[in-house]
Amino acid sequence: MFEMKNVSKVYRTELVETHALKSFNLSVNEGDFLSVTGPSGSGKTTFLNIAGLLETFSGGEYRLDGENVNGLNDNARSRIRNEKIGFIFQSFNLIPDLNLFDNVDVPLRYRKLKAPERKKRIEEALDLVGLASRMKHLPAQLSGGQQQRVAIARALAGAPRFLLADEPTGNLDSSMARAIMDLLIEINRDGTTIIMVTHDPELAKETHRNIYVRDGKVFETTENSIQQSSA
Ligand code: ADP
Ligand code: ADP
Numbered sequence: 001m002f003e004m005k006n007v008s009k010v011y012r013t014e015l016v017e018t019h020a021l022k023s024f025n026l027s028v029n030e031g032d033f034l035s036v037t038g039p040s041g042s043g044k045t046t047f048l049n050i051a052g053l054l055e056t057f058s059g060g061e062y063r064l065d066g067e068n069v070n071g072l073n074d075n076a077r078s079r080i081r082n083e084k085i086g087f088i089f090q091s092f093n094l095i096p097d098l099n100l101f102d103n104v105d106v107p108l109r110y111r112k113l114k115a116p117e118r119k120k121r122i123e124e125a126l127d128l129v130g131l132a133s134r135m136k137h138l139p140a141q142l143s144g145g146q147q148q149r150v151a152i153a154r155a156l157a158g159a160p161r162f163l164l165a166d167e168p169t170g171n172l173d174s175s176m177a178r179a180i181m182d183l184l185i186e187i188n189r190d191g192t193t194i195i196m197v198t199h200d201p202e203l204a205k206e207t208h209r210n211i212y213v214r215d216g217k218v219f220e221t222t223e224n225s226i227q228q229s230s231a
Contacts, residue, residue: 001193002028002051002162007060009046009216020046021057022216028195030161033188035204036197038213044197045166047213051195052085052164053077082110086155086192090167092147094139094154100126101135104154111158125153129183145176152183156192163187165196169203181206 009021020043028034036044049055050062053069062069064080072080086107094103101122108118126132129149131142139147148168155163165184169177181203188194196207204210205224212220 001030001065002026003061003063004051005061007050007062008058009043009050009055010058020216021050024060024217026211026218028193030193031188031191032209033185033194033207034196035207035210036195036213037199037201037204037210038219042213043216044213046216048164048166048195048197052087052162053081054087078110082107082158084160085162085164086158086160088148088151088155088163088165088168090170092139092144092151092171094147094150096139099136099138100131100142100150100153103139103150104157107154107158121157121159122153125157126150128156129153143176144172145179148172148176148180149183152180152187156187161193163192163194165194167197167199170199177203 004024004026007021007024008019011018011020024043024047036047038044046055050057064084067080069077069080095106098106104122104125105118108121113121123132123135126135129152131146131149131153134142134146139150142150152168163184168184169180172180177200184194184196185206194207196203198204208224210222210224211218212222
């Protein structure tokens, strides 16, 4: 459903050329939970942003559900992104002066959903992350872990098949990180395919498969067999 072949990405500024990805090869199946680790600057965020169609790439091929995304225009790319992909970020990226309900509503407004359908989805998503009772609160009234749960609700309200997470536990203490990881495991069991960049090797072990990225390439792939059936 998701396939990259020899994908490369070059960032050019006046003075330097950075080869952020070089011959990046990966395929991910429906239902996978993939973790991505590697040193700082190795290309993890670049990979994730290309996977999520936030960024274009310089060479190679990327197919999503069989569709070749090379050369699609911005409109086509946002359409695919809105239909299929949810994002969560290390820094939560909630809008500070919108309450939780309205924050989760933001991506739904981009879609042609009517207000009652949006309301239903928002309530369900906030319920899933355990924050339905705080709908009218502002992000600043919540802990970091709770804010990340709102961000997850926002990503899930659009019912994406793919959830792309860039260091989702990076700004959280270990107990909050644990709660977020448990939530991601549950979301994956419910059928959402997840790709998660993390610095935490212990969390990476709890995913189905880990790719270790080095120097813009998949350097090593580790299958984790233990994970899938534990309660
Ligand atoms: P990671 O997420 O593994 O830390 P990144 O994907 O952020 O790595 O970066 C890979 C390389 O690409 C780094 O050398 C980084 O400096 C460079 N890079 C990332 N984004 C840009 C950009 N917008 N412009 C120029 N260089 C960039
Ligand atoms: P970092 O990994 O440095 O903490 P973030 O996780 O906040 O940064 O963002 C990762 C990348 O996603 C950045 O390249 C940023 O431009 C992009 N990004 C952040 N927020 C959004 C958003 N709401 N929609 C689209 N792209 C975003």
